[in-house]
Amino acid sequence: MRVTVEVVGEETRNVDVAADATYADLARAVGYSPHEVSVMVDGSPVPEDQPVDAGRVRVLRLIKGGSSGATLGPPS
């Protein structure tokens, strides 16, 4: 099955996946863990364990917050 995957802010690719592939498989096919992206179909997020039933999806990457990173430890 061929699906058009738009990774928002990056490129749009056509990806071939197995007939029983899930949206998690689709995320992995474009190089992302399902835990670092949201897959959207017609503007709505879909569960990543759901079988793919759309010809076109958008993949939104997770952006690091800004409050994270620096470990708020005790004074030095």
Next chain:
Amino acid sequence: MKCDKCGHDAVMHAGYSGAHLCDEHFRASVEKRVRRRIRSDGLVPRDATTEDPNRWVIGLSGGKDSVVLAQILDDTFDRDPRIDVIALTIHEGIEGYRDESVDACVELASDLDIHHELVSYEEEFGVRMDDVVDEDPEGMAPCAYCGVFRRDLLETYAEKLDADLLLTGHNLDDEAQTALMNVLNGDVEQMAKHFDASLGPLGERADQAAFVPRAKPLRDIPEKEVALYAHLRDLPAHITECPHASEAFRGEIQELLLKLEADHPGTRHSIVSGYEEVASMAADRYRGESTPDLRECAECGSQTTREVCRKCRLLESIRAM
């Protein structure tokens, strides 16, 4: 896939619990977990009253985490006269990045009608992160400087604003990464400090009279769920990555955790819950033993274990360039 609770279309699947939830039930689930954490950490003191409210300062960066935290805290406490919520935003001097996220902060604070304090490295310290990165006098990653400066301003302003609590938007992924980094560094004393500084329930921490206590009410929520929540509520979260972000070790740990979570759902939750228990025991063990005396920094007066604090030493080497 349908929602487990109502049969509407599910918008997410939580691999660690097996749940499928729709928009409405997913949002309710996030809010429930945040409120449960606020209760279990004992953040609302029994003696807070309408006449003498508790003042909470949120570190609001404009990223999804702090924006979601501010929104849920406002939903929860807006009508509770015992809690007074204020937002504090720090501008690091990063061209084209922080300017936009500051706009997101201003918009949210205005939507929520909460007091908003904006401070900058430039006004406070006379430095901008863009310049620090170019000069790099200590040969360190940008985040190493930025973290020291940010922590100093969060602490200084929490104090100035007369805060009872300083809240940050650290999520489950952030906490699992920090936990694993401390484990892999073999740094048990750091775990003890972590517990007393921000991790333990307020009533179980050693008294840190010199500092405003910190709390992280989003720390049970996976990063992806925080992002999904912000998206579904259409919150004004800023969506660009910091151009200087470069924490090599944390990045490796993040990759490792993503792999582990894929193969063993629930790994992040179990790392954090086990870590909290160990950190609590470590805090007991180290208490009263190796706490170095705090004194006032000879340059700026903030609390430090040295004659001059880390922030002032870094500023000195930047100015010497």
